[in-house]
Structure formats: C-alpha cells, structure tokens
Amino acid sequence: GAGVSQSPSNKVTEKGKDVELRCDPISGHTALYWYRQSLGQGLEFLIYFQGNSAPDKSGLPSDRFSAERTGGSVSTLTIQRTQQEDSAVYLCASSIRTSGSYEQYFGPGTRLTVT
C-alpha cells in the first residue's frame, strides 16, 4: 500500500505570506504527528492528532501556526505571515499503536524556504 505523502515537496515563499502544507497519512492510521527539522538536525515536535482532535498542541511555536485534520485522514499545517526562521523541513508521520508504543511512518517532508 501507499506510504505517507506530503505536498508540496518544496515551497519557496516570501516573508509575510501564508503557506499551507498537506499530509496524506496511511489509510487506517488513527494518529498523526507533525514535526519540524532544521538543517539535518533532530526533529522538533509540533502537534499530534488522535483522530480529528489534537490533544497536544504544545509544540506549535507561535499562534501563526495552526493545524487541522479532517475525516480522520488528511491533515494540513498552516503557517500565517511566514518569517525567515520558519524555513525548515516539515515532516508528517502517521502512526499505529503496536506492542506498547506508536510506530511512526514518515513522509518525505516539505522543504519550506522563506525569502
């Protein structure tokens, strides 16, 4: 079956513009995570969904960031009034609970560049 897909793969935007990043998870995976990765470093947790609800939004860097998930499937991460420090790779992972932990399957990411 298909893995996690993300679109666009690359996005260049001007400072101050809004951007929307999309994640299509693996069918049947109830959990979905968004992370941010700067320049080949570790991943920074942004938000987690269980179904359509987000019990943990603690990682969103500011109120310019928001995310939603509809139908327990597709999720979108929106960044308003983008800033240069928002430049990073945004990764989405869908997840299923097995043997006491969540196995996360990552998409290829969206590389966001804010000029």
Added chain:
Amino acid sequence: TQLLEQSPQFLSIQEGENLTVYCNSSSVFSSLQWYRQEPGEGPVLLVTVVTGGEVKKLKRLTFQFGDARKDSSLHITAAQPGDTGLYLCAGESVGTYKYIFGTGTRLKVLA
C-alpha cells in the same frame, strides 16, 4: 523540558569498524525508538524498545534500553557504507503520545 542528547554528533569511520551511538536523558520514557534518515527522506523506524534493560538485535545492529529507561545505545558491528545516514533516537513521554527526538548522530562509513 525533556531532552535527549546523542553522542557523538558526527562519526566518520572505515568500513568494517564497530561503533556505538549513545542517547541519554535525565527523564524516564515509556519506550524508545531508533530511526535512520537519509538525505531528502523522512526517518525510517529501525527498532522500538519498551522494557528497561531490553536488548534487541537487528542483523549487525544491537539496541539496548537502559535499566532505568532513561538512556539507550545503538551498536553497529562491521559497519558498511550502506549504514551511512543520520541516526535519531526518540523517547515516548510517559503518559502521553508525544515523542522527543534526540539531537542526531551523523554517521559516514567510508569504503
């Protein structure tokens, strides 16, 4: 704030050598995962360890979870160029579904 420190940050070795990567924290985790990431791709899960003291082997890779579930190690025997990549550990916070990722170890294996 929970942190996972990985060491070393960078490692460049010759094919055939052994190596160990460490993942340390002062926090307890419900489980710990190791991922490998290649350029332009998302991380790929290698293993999950759940029980303190647990050891798992995956071909030439051996993973250990510390007795207190605060730290972990990844040992690679006879490294090969195909092992090159960014290795990430990730701990599941107790009582949540949140994963804290380590700072990463970039491994390069030279032929």
